[in-house]
Amino acid sequence: MSAGAPRGLASSGQKPIGEILHPLCVAEEPLSPGPDVTVDTEGEKEAVLTNGTPVETSSPASASSLFNRLQLDDDLEADGRDPYASTEAHDLFVTVDDPKKHVSTMETYITYRVSTKTTRIEFDLPEYCVRRRYQDFDWLRIKLEDSQPTHLIPPLPEKFVMKGVVDRFSEDFVETRMKALDKFLKRVADHPVLSFNPHLNAFLSAKDLNKRQGLALLTKVGESVKHVAGGYKLKVRPAEFCAMGEYLDTFSQKLGTIDRIAQRILFLQSEYLTEVREYSSVYSSWAGSEEELQRPLEGVSCTVSKSCQALEDLSENMGQDFLPVLREYVLYVESMKNVLRKRDQSQAEYEGRLEAAVLRRQEDKSPIPVEVEKCQDRVECFNADLKADWERWQSNKRQDFKQLLTGVADKNIHYFETCQAAWESFITVLQDKQTEDRTGETN
Amino acid sequence: MMADSDSADVALIGNTDLTSSESENNIVNTMVEKGTALLRKIEINVPEAEKRTGKNTVNMQETYTAYLIETRPAESLPEGSVPATPDSLWRRYSEFELLRMYLLVTYPYIIIPPLPEKRAEFVWHKLSADNLDPDFVERRRVGLENFLLRVASHPVLSTDKIFYRFLTEEKKWKDEVLETGFQDKADSRLKSLSAMYRVKNPDKKFTALKLYSDELSAAISQLLRVRARVADRLYGVYKVHGNYGRVFSEWSAIEKEMGDGLQSAGHHMDTYAASIDDILEEEEHYADQLKEYLFYTDAVRSVCRKHELIQYELETAAQDLVSKKQQKEELTTGTVRIFSLKGMTSKIFGQESQEQRESRLAALEQSIQEGEEALKEKNKECQEFLQTAWEDIERFKEQKDRDLRDALINYAIMQITMCKKGIQVWSNAKECFNKM
Numbered sequence: 077m078s079a080g081a082p083r084g085l086a087s088s089g090q091k092p093i094g095e096i097l098h099p100l101c102v103a104e105e106p107l108s109p110g111p112d113v114t115v116d117t118e119g120e121k122e123a124v125l126t127n128g129t130p131v132e133t134s135s136p137a138s139a140s141s142l143f144n145r146l147q148l149d150d151d152l153e154a155d156g157r158d159p160y161a162s163t164e165a166h167d168l169f170v171t172v173d174d175p176k177k178h179v180s181t182m183e184t185y186i187t188y189r190v191s192t193k194t195t196r197i198e199f200d201l202p203e204y205c206v207r208r209r210y211q212d213f214d215w216l217r218i219k220l221e222d223s224q225p226t227h228l229i230p231p232l233p234e235k236f237v238m239k240g241v242v243d244r245f246s247e248d249f250v251e252t253r254m255k256a257l258d259k260f261l262k263r264v265a266d267h268p269v270l271s272f273n274p275h276l277n278a279f280l281s282a283k284d285l286n287k288r289q290g291l292a293l294l295t296k297v298g299e300s301v302k303h304v305a306g307g308y309k310l311k312v313r314p315a316e317f318c319a320m321g322e323y324l325d326t327f328s329q330k331l332g333t334i335d336r337i338a339q340r341i342l343f344l345q346s347e348y349l350t351e352v353r354e355y356s357s358v359y360s361s362w363a364g365s366e367e368e369l370q371r372p373l374e375g376v377s378c379t380v381s382k383s384c385q386a387l388e389d390l391s392e393n394m395g396q397d398f399l400p401v402l403r404e405y406v407l408y409v410e411s412m413k414n415v416l417r418k419r420d421q422s423q424a425e426y427e428g429r430l431e432a433a434v435l436r437r438q439e440d441k442s443p444i445p446v447e448v449e450k451c452q453d454r455v456e457c458f459n460a461d462l463k464a465d466w467e468r469w470q471s472n473k474r475q476d477f478k479q480l481l482t483g484v485a486d487k488n489i490h491y492f493e494t495c496q497a498a499w500e501s502f503i504t505v506l507q508d509k510q511t512e513d514r515t516g517e518t519n
Numbered sequence: 520m521m522a523d524s525d526s527a528d529v530a531l532i533g534n535t536d537l538t539s540s541e542s543e544n545n546i547v548n549t550m551v552e553k554g555t556a557l558l559r560k561i562e563i564n565v566p567e568a569e570k571r572t573g574k575n576t577v578n579m580q581e582t583y584t585a586y587l588i589e590t591r592p593a594e595s596l597p598e599g600s601v602p603a604t605p606d607s608l609w610r611r612y613s614e615f616e617l618l619r620m621y622l623l624v625t626y627p628y629i630i631i632p633p634l635p636e637k638r639a640e641f642v643w644h645k646l647s648a649d650n651l652d653p654d655f656v657e658r659r660r661v662g663l664e665n666f667l668l669r670v671a672s673h674p675v676l677s678t679d680k681i682f683y684r685f686l687t688e689e690k691k692w693k694d695e696v697l698e699t700g701f702q703d704k705a706d707s708r709l710k711s712l713s714a715m716y717r718v719k720n721p722d723k724k725f726t727a728l729k730l731y732s733d734e735l736s737a738a739i740s741q742l743l744r745v746r747a748r749v750a751d752r753l754y755g756v757y758k759v760h761g762n763y764g765r766v767f768s769e770w771s772a773i774e775k776e777m778g779d780g781l782q783s784a785g786h787h788m789d790t791y792a793a794s795i796d797d798i799l800e801e802e803e804h805y806a807d808q809l810k811e812y813l814f815y816t817d818a819v820r821s822v823c824r825k826h827e828l829i830q831y832e833l834e835t836a837a838q839d840l841v842s843k844k845q846q847k848e849e850l851t852t853g854t855v856r857i858f859s860l861k862g863m864t865s866k867i868f869g870q871e872s873q874e875q876r877e878s879r880l881a882a883l884e885q886s887i888q889e890g891e892e893a894l895k896e897k898n899k900e901c902q903e904f905l906q907t908a909w910e911d912i913e914r915f916k917e918q919k920d921r922d923l924r925d926a927l928i929n930y931a932i933m934q935i936t937m938c939k940k941g942i943q944v945w946s947n948a949k950e951c952f953n954k955m
Contacts, residue, residue, distance in 0.1 A: 323773055326773050327770070330769060330773075333766045334766055344752065347752050347755075348755075351748045351749045355742075355745045358738070358741050358742050362739075365734040365738065369920055369927075372923075376931070379931070379934075383934075477777070478777075478952055481948075481952040481955070482949055482952045482953060485949035489942055489946060492945070493938070496938035503932070
């Protein structure tokens with residue numbers, strides 16, 4: 077078996093390299109499951125159509141990853157930041173929008189429109205438009221996690237909301253959730269491996285996701301996979317994965333701190349706003365007992381109110397755009413840590429089996445079983461996938477935070493500009509009125 | 520009542536023969552001519568404050584602050600000449616209070632400028648309420664200088680000799696001011712101010728003025744209270760941003776490419792958090808300007824009450840005269856219109872003799888004459904008070920409108936500066952984020 081995968085190799089899962097089809101090959105079997113497909117994977121088990129025909133679950137093209145392998149090394153470094161950027165085909169575009177409330181006798185829920193535009197041959201049509209609810213996104217995510225355990229699956233916005241604390245149907249909540257779902261789907265669609273996952277295909281194109289059976293089976297599968305690896309202990313974790321773990325721990329800690337700071341600021345700002353509103357009305361009521369001073373006092377009252385409004389807008393923005401993204405990344409980090417743990421388990425399993433096999437060979441000269449080699453493959457694929465995904469994640473994280481923080485700066489700048497303009501206008505109006513009055517007097 | 524004018528070209532406000540419109544012109548003119556004769560002569564400053572210890576009146580050690588008053592000639596000097604060293608002396612707050620009390624008693628028809636507050640009020644959490652706190656002492660120094668300048672630029676008060684001595688004679692001043700005997704008047708003034716009396720025909724203008732000064736006092740008090748709360752909250756908001764500085768710094772330690780950008784952005788957040796201190800300190804100056812006018816309302820109320828007292832005395836004198844004249848009428852005609860013990864007893868015990876009646880009549884005539892003189896005096900006093908007080912009230916109103924308008928504009932300018940600082944800091948932070 078291959079000793080170590082070359083740098084930048086991402087695999088499609090559990091198939092050995094030799095069996096992965098060349099990206100330019102045409103797949104022999106149809107890949108997108110029809111509307112009545114129940115797609116499930118159970119370890120090595122293949123997906124079946126309801127009529128029993130097997131369906132290829134592995135993507136014929138870890139397209140970009142294979143390309144990379146065939147490319148010369150310098151080309152790989154062409155785009156210093158993201159080694160995959162140059163080879164990724166932007167041929168799958170997804171959008172989540174148009175939330176609508178559905179009322180039935182049993183329940184009330186929101187659906188979102190999921191629009192797809194693509195040139196990929198794995199899809200029957202170039203365009204799709206379906207409606208999905210949160211449950212469906214959750215289904216997709218679980219499917220992805222289980223079918224691509226070596227890859228980092230982007231997180232979803234939080235599932236459970238405290239009834240009575242948050243209004244699930246308020247415009248703000250729905251809008252925030254929708255943005256997060258859109259981001260989730262875009263991240264999956266941008267991923268060189270995940271975007272070819274058949275579950276994603278079904279999610280984007282199927283009229284009705286027949287998922288209940290699959291869901292139930294999957295939860296059982298998920299647990300069994302975990303159990304298998306449970307009995308083994310990891311010997312030595314490679315340094316790079318240790319570093320990743322440490323980074324994630326510190327990073328999520330810092331994110332938590334930033335979240336707390338932002339919340340505190342919002343709280344203090346709202347207390348400040350309460351006082352400022354009264355401040356404005358005090359000027360106004362004073363104006364009532366004055367003559368010459370009435371105009372300037374009313375002016376101050378009015379301008380203070382305008383500043384108030386501007387700060388309210390700023391606070392609202394922070395609550396809607398900044399905090400949710402921050403929290404999303406916390407979930408992302410948790411996801412990542414999970415994948416690291418699974419990697420550890422996979423390595424532990426391999427090491428355990430290898431040790432057992434070596435002992436047996438010493439006893440009765442029996443050869444190392446194939447399963448052990450397969451285990452080694454799994455570990456190596458896992459490591460390669462993880463490293464690739466890590467680089468990708470780091471790059472995206474950098475972009476995301478750059479955008480997020482610049483956004484925060486912009487909003488604050490806008491707030492101060494609005495206030496400055498209001499006060500300057502106050503002075504101008506006052507001075508204009510004074511010149512008006514003076515010329516009136518001399519005339 | 521008024522001190523002698525220094526020279527003929529002193530403002531003519533004190534002359535009560537002027538009609539109100541003429542005096543108004545004079546007010547405008549003197550303002551345009553840059554103040555009073557006194558200020559054309561000398562420049563007044565309170566440049567320093569110093570902590571001192573000494574024995575007080577009950578021979579106990581105490582710590583107090585002394586303020587340096589400097590006066591120098593106001594004329595611009597010819598080129599090449601050495602500027603004269605300024606005259607200077609040290610005064611403590613209690614001496615300022617003494618001066619003000621003297622002015623209050625001596626010029627009851629003038630709205631006397633207030634002193635800066637004795638104790639720090641309307642504080643928000645950062646300011647210490649301690650009288651010896653350097654920030655408080657500094658603001659008080661400014662307030663005392665302002666007080667002296669207000670007095671020195673007042674058309675009437677600037678001419679006062681005791682005031683001039685306050686500025687120039689350190690040791691003997693206290694004796695001089697006590698020799699004026701103003702403290703006796705002060706006691707009676709205090710009694711009259713706290714006395715309850717009802718005026719039968721209250722002057723409409725003064726009633727309106729009293730009402731206005733109450734409204735102004737309430738408005739400014741409330742404003743200062745809310746402003747203090749606003750300042751306190753704003754301080755919190757800014758300071759918490761400093762935490763971003765710390766966490767960005769910690770975060771930058773685990774990042775490669777993002778590290779530098781985060782670190783520098785963090786520094787800008789620290790700058791942002793620190794900027795609130797200066798911003799709020801400047802705002803204290805605005806609060807002080809408002810406080811001056813809050814305290815001014817006390818002086819206005821003082822003048823109103825003094826007028827009420829004079830009015831009351833006038834009415835009492837008139838009433839006295841009326842009853843004496845009635846007594847006389849009764850005595851001459853023999854009819855009893857008003858009840859008197861003498862009348863009743865004479866009815867019961869018999870008529871008094873002709874001699875007794877005539878002597879009583881003579882005494883009454885005398886009393887009536889005195890009463891008529893007193894009434895004339897009181898009337899004159901009332902008229903003079905009315906005229907001089909209203910001149911000063913008009914002057915005060917214009918000053919108040921000007922000063923507060925300026926204060927509001929300065930407040931707006933302060934806000935604009937604050938906004939500009941905010942834009943600067945966040946733009947810098949944004950640049951750092953862009954480099955991440």
